[in-house]
Amino acid sequence: MVVKCAGLPLAVKALGGTLGTKNPSVNDWSLVYDGIKSYLRGRNDGKKVLQVAEALKMSYLDLPYQLKQCFVHLGQFPEDYKIPTTRVINMWVAEGIIQKGSSADQIKEEEVEDVANRNLEDLVLRCMIQVEKRGSTGRITCFSMHDLMRDLSIQEAEKEKFFKSVYLEDGNYQEEDDSSPPPLIQSNSTRKIRRLSLYFMESISGVIPLEYERYAHIRGLLGFCLDGRVRIECESLVGYRGRNFKFLRVL
Incomplete structure (x- = not known):
């Protein structure tokens, strides 16, 4: 299996993380190896x-369903965050x-x-996130994602319409009473997504014009200022329109 990874450290680490979740038996590890061979046979480049x-x-792909959801969700955070x-x-x-x-089939x-x-901890074991800090009890208090892992998370999110990332670089945005939203936000693809992450590259002024008719279905809206100079307040993201986001759970 190491040979199949061509000596690439991150590939070996990821595969080792997957094997670490299996029983240390020839049968279980053979299933992983067979999966690799099957995948390679399906490629067209030989x-x-x-x-x-x-x-x-x-x-x-080896993750359980809930863990896939958790992993993809983490892609909303900025690079090196x-x-x-x-x-x-x-x-x-x-x-x-x-x-x-409280029911028996729920947590x-x-x-x-x-x-x-x-x-x-399972994602750490699989080498899909990196621990930055642990508390006195040993629990993770802060962590990060490798850039390539974050790229994978974003790719899977786009397939599933899990979230959409939007980068805003213009420091002067339209005021909340302006009728036409910026072209960068005015995208048909955002009408189907359930979460929107906004990354501000510079200082912002005014209110980001998220039209509630178009975004009323959104469950999560996150804002990150990447230059670290401006604190983004919740009301600066949606203004008075916030009351129209009836499905919004995270802001």
């Missing part, structure tokens, strides 16, 4: 080794990625944080 992106993709665990857990719960309730409220932390 190459017999995995590229890094392909090894990462195979690691993603130090992600606070508490914030992520609150978002997962708010959006229903991790359920809470009890007091167990939600434990389940979320287990998911994070």
Whole structure:
């Protein structure tokens, strides 16, 4: 299997993370190896080794459904961003990625944080996120994603219409009473997505004109200022229109 990774460190690490979740038996590891061979046979270029992106993709495909949701969700955060665990857990719960309730087939409220932390530890074991800091109890308090892992997350998100990332570089935006939104935001693809992440490259002025008729279905709206000079307030994202976002769970 190392040979199939062509000696690429990240590919070997990703494959090792996948194997680390399996029973240490010839049978289980053979299934992974057979999956690699099957994947390579399906390629048209005749190459017999995995590229890094392909090894990462195979690691993603091996994830359970809920863990796939958690992984894809993390792609909303900017590149090289130090992600606070508490914030992520609150978002997962708010959006229903991790359920809470009292019935037998649901996770009890007091167990939600434990389940979320287990998911994070599983992603660490699979080498899909990197621990930046742990607390006194040993739990992850801050983590990050490798750039290529984040790219994979974004690619899968686009396929599933999970979220849309929009970069805004103009420092002077239209005021909230302006009728026409900027061309960058006015996109048909954003009408189907459920989450929108806005990345501001410079200082902003006015209110970002998100038309509620077009974005009323959005469940999550995140804003990040990448130059670190401006704090983005919630009201600067949606203004008075916020009351029309009836499905919004995360802001």
